[in-house]
Amino acid sequence: MFEPVIGIEVHAQLKTESKLFCSCSARFGASPNSNTCPVCLGLPGTLPVLNKKAFEYGIRTALAFNCKVAEISGFDRKNYFYPDLPKNYQITQQASPVGVNGYLDVVIDDETRRIRIKRVHLEEDAGKSIHEGGDITGAVFSLEDYNRAGVPLLEIVSEPDIRSPKEAYEYLSMLRRTLLYLGVSDCKMEEGSLRCDVNISVRPKGSDSFGTLVELKNLNSFRAVERSLEYEVKRQSELASENKEIIRETRHWDEEGQTTVGMRRKGLAEDYRFFPDPDLPRLIIGESWIEKVRSDLPELPGERKARFIRDYELPEYDASLLTDTQQLADYFEEAAKEYGHAKTVSNWIMGELLRLMNVTGIGIESVKIRPCDLVAMLKMIDKGTISGKIAKTVFEEMFTQGKSPGDIVKEKGLVQIADEDELTKIVDLVIQDNQKVVEQVKAGKDRAIGFLVGQVMKETKGRANPQMVNELLRQRLAGEN
């Protein structure tokens, strides 16, 4: 039996206004080369100056991942030639990353797994190449857009602590959730603001040796990470069990074929010749700076989930789902505080709200129902103004129109009929029209009364108070005897 040994490198674009070392806009989607300047184009004689917010985001993330923040941090040059890199070196943090030796706890099947984080460091992104004539192998020319060159990136490198494709998926989900809670990145894989590289080897289960490392690329979703790892675990385990050689290489995930394909290997080993960037003075991160950033940390997803279980007595499943995003958790919490009975609020959010959000593709930030509207609706159910069944209709109307539940109930005439005289009239009418069933009930077939209740509900379009209808029917039928 073989077990996989997996490590993951994540690159997250930081959500700053400007680039890491110049004042060009860092926004995605501008027209080609319109966000460039002499600094990010690598023109001679320019001087990079570090973006304070980006650096503090680095400290913030390092703290959130339980890292030790460097006392002295700095930037190094990584030298290599590639057209998307105008300076012919990338400014990164090789020798003194902002954070080291952290961890992230991931819950899998009710079990907490601690994945160690080796380092968190800042670096600049490269530009974007468009290969004319299809892919890189067939292209004659490449077109370069340097808008992305110099955009701040945070690299988060795990130790090889991940032991299954599913664990890799959960690690990435939790990492992404944490970055979103921190507000440091948009984490949009489709826009490339979150990217991941994975390395995997296999070894006999229980062994503490390491096998030959294979790097996986072209992973455009967390699902792609999981699938490609499943494929690689199988491929490598088969090779290993037949005592065949596993080649150290980079493999491309082919989404269509659901396989990994080995890429051509370079003849020369990379030699990046790292050295400290003399243009960038070092950073002395004192205790007071760290404490200031620490005091600004939000409640993180794991903490918030634990608090929901503790304070609102929610099941783990509910707490996990509700803390998926900060906005959803805020939404729940606002409603739960106002209403009191948290589980009822949770049921409506996890049931109706998430269902409607899924169907319409609307995110929580654009949902028209305010938490106070949800509470108002729940109180209407409690008071008997509307039935639980009608409430679902009201909720849908609230979702599509954004009106208050009171207005919808009034407009649509959905108020529950709990007026005895009014209900009695309808009950009598139903009794008159369904004499056969009435006979059955009188003959002792108690279940048949359900049919009569149903008829009353039908007459009132679901607006009758079912309990009252039941009582009234029994009264009238008993009285007829």
Added chain:
Amino acid sequence: MRLSKEDIKRISDLARIELNEEDESLFAEQMSGILRIVNKLDKVDTSGMDQMVTPTGFTNVLREDIALPSLDPKEALFNAADREGAFFKVPRIIEVD
């Protein structure tokens, strides 16, 4: 320390500078001489001294995160050897086998 012709070849490959054999011999000689001079620094006693990364002695030089206008793409592309639309156009990237 003496640099061999192989060292020079490796360095010129990394720097993407094409040298002929004559150049390689010449630069091996010249660069060995440069290294001999620089190596004298090894004799200086630096124990107890901090590493100096920048000569300025500055630390924590930071700017606020404010976006300012960039170059006009026309200006950005002014010195480009080749262009297409608002893109820099470069020869295709050849993977080394």
